[in-house]
Amino acid sequence: MYDKKVRRRRAVLALLVVASLLLLTAYFGEANSGALHSVQRGVLTVFAPIQDGASRALKPFRDAISWFGDTLDAKSQRDQLKHEVAQLQQQLVAAKAEAQTHIDLGNLALLDHGSALDQYQPVTARVIVRSPTVWFATIEVDKGSGDGVALDQPVVGDLGLVGRVSQVTSNASQVTLITDHTSGVSAKVLPGANRPATDLRSSTGVVVPSVGDPKNLLLQYVDPSQKVQPGDYVVTAGSTSGPLESLFPPNIPIGQVSRVDAGSGDVGQNIHLKPASDLQALDFVQILTRPHAGLGVRAQVGGP
Template sequence: MYDKTVRRRRMVLGLLVVCSLILLTAYFGEGAGSPLHSVQRGFLQVVSPIQDGASRALKPVRDLFGWFGDTFDAKDERDKLRKELEQTRRQAIANAAAAREVDQLRKLVGLDKDLGVDQMSPVSARVITRSPTLWYSTVSINKGTGDGVRVDQPVINGDGLVGTVTSATGNAAIVTLITDHTSGVSAVVNESGVAGVVQPAVGNPNDLLLEFIRRGDRIATGQTVVTAGSRSQRYESLFPPGLPVGRVTKVDDTELNVYQRVHVKPFAQLRRLDVVQVLTDPLGARG
């Protein structure tokens, strides 16, 4: 029974194939006005409206699937663009930081040449942390006693005086900035030699005060303030002479006080320190 069914199906399939070959041969062998071509045109006339209706009915479904496809493609493209943007942003930040560091190193080289800092055994260090206060009164650097860094050594950057080392371990140190309330630097006005002490102004991290300047001493805005160093044989200053500290921005002449209030803006941008130098032998330049 099974074999008869298989043979019957094979015969039907063979007849269909033969008929198809006959019809194809006749179709391609006849002209455009032949009966087979007429049947084809009639079939198309009947089926075309059905196909058009079905196409219109299914268009919302096709559009819906197309919308889903476009949405997924758009999300993938959005994620790709976000990753590219993030990579570009990180690269831009790295480039800006590198450019800032190169600029600070270039200034340090210039300061070395101008002031003979290379004779003071400078140790270059990178700022690794900053104190969490508005004034950034201290910073930490990645060099310590193992590199010759000791407490009370002066610290500079390419613009001038930054502060002093107040604590040191084997591979790190803390630098107290000149804007800290405990700081005090003997200084002179470079153009006139008028001497005083630079101390931080209360409440303004960008303002220093050159204190103990008598009212009779002539101080003008725009003049530069540098470290005085020590001229005494009994006492040596922590700072060598001539290190740039800042520029005079304003002079308050108070009639009720013997001293003037001289405002000084530090040369060093203390909130943007990346690279500094510790002068491990600040008296070396004096021989």
């Protein structure tokens, strides 16, 4: 009797472990269009309205719990914002002077086209699910292919780049954040408020996450001769050819350089960024459904 019980217990355990390993192996080995991915998307399609409803219904509880933490952070944020306002005022003066120059050159219209997000047909989406593990930096949003969303479209928050669409169903999508370990964004560095615009002419690189530290990004492969400094801005490069081809339109803010360490070996400098958007507190995002809409304008600007 005892032996039978032990055998049964071990058989059930073995069965469950083998089933899990089979699922893991099959899922990891198959393409995005594979059977298990399709089942997963099917389940998401069915449950997205429930998840959306649960997310909305539980929002008051989330807000109430978050209120305590937010209050504690408010004071330090206020001081930081005062400092940033002072910096932005300096920037504004510099930008106004620069804009005047561009008006003189007759290029203001083209610049407006180049920086506006409207041309990329943004679709606003509500965040309904966040992954709780540090290894899957993903969110799910309540807009899908029915709203014009497609794979690999860029996603932006109120202050900068958030990530890209990695799974799509008819009524919901998964967004892989730029802090996910599978993420990489080609980027360029723009001088900070206290530096002349002529600095850093060819400082492009790739922004990758620092796994385990969601408030920190790393900028790699920057030409060591380019001296990047804390306070410099990092934006999407938007290149459409070459080794650093980008999924993202150009000039979307990614973050601000927080620290530059001396690198070792071939790595000239380790550049740390603070993400522009607070990726842990996203409620709404915008999906750019026509990410290459600006190519015509850029060709015009760059052409003869």
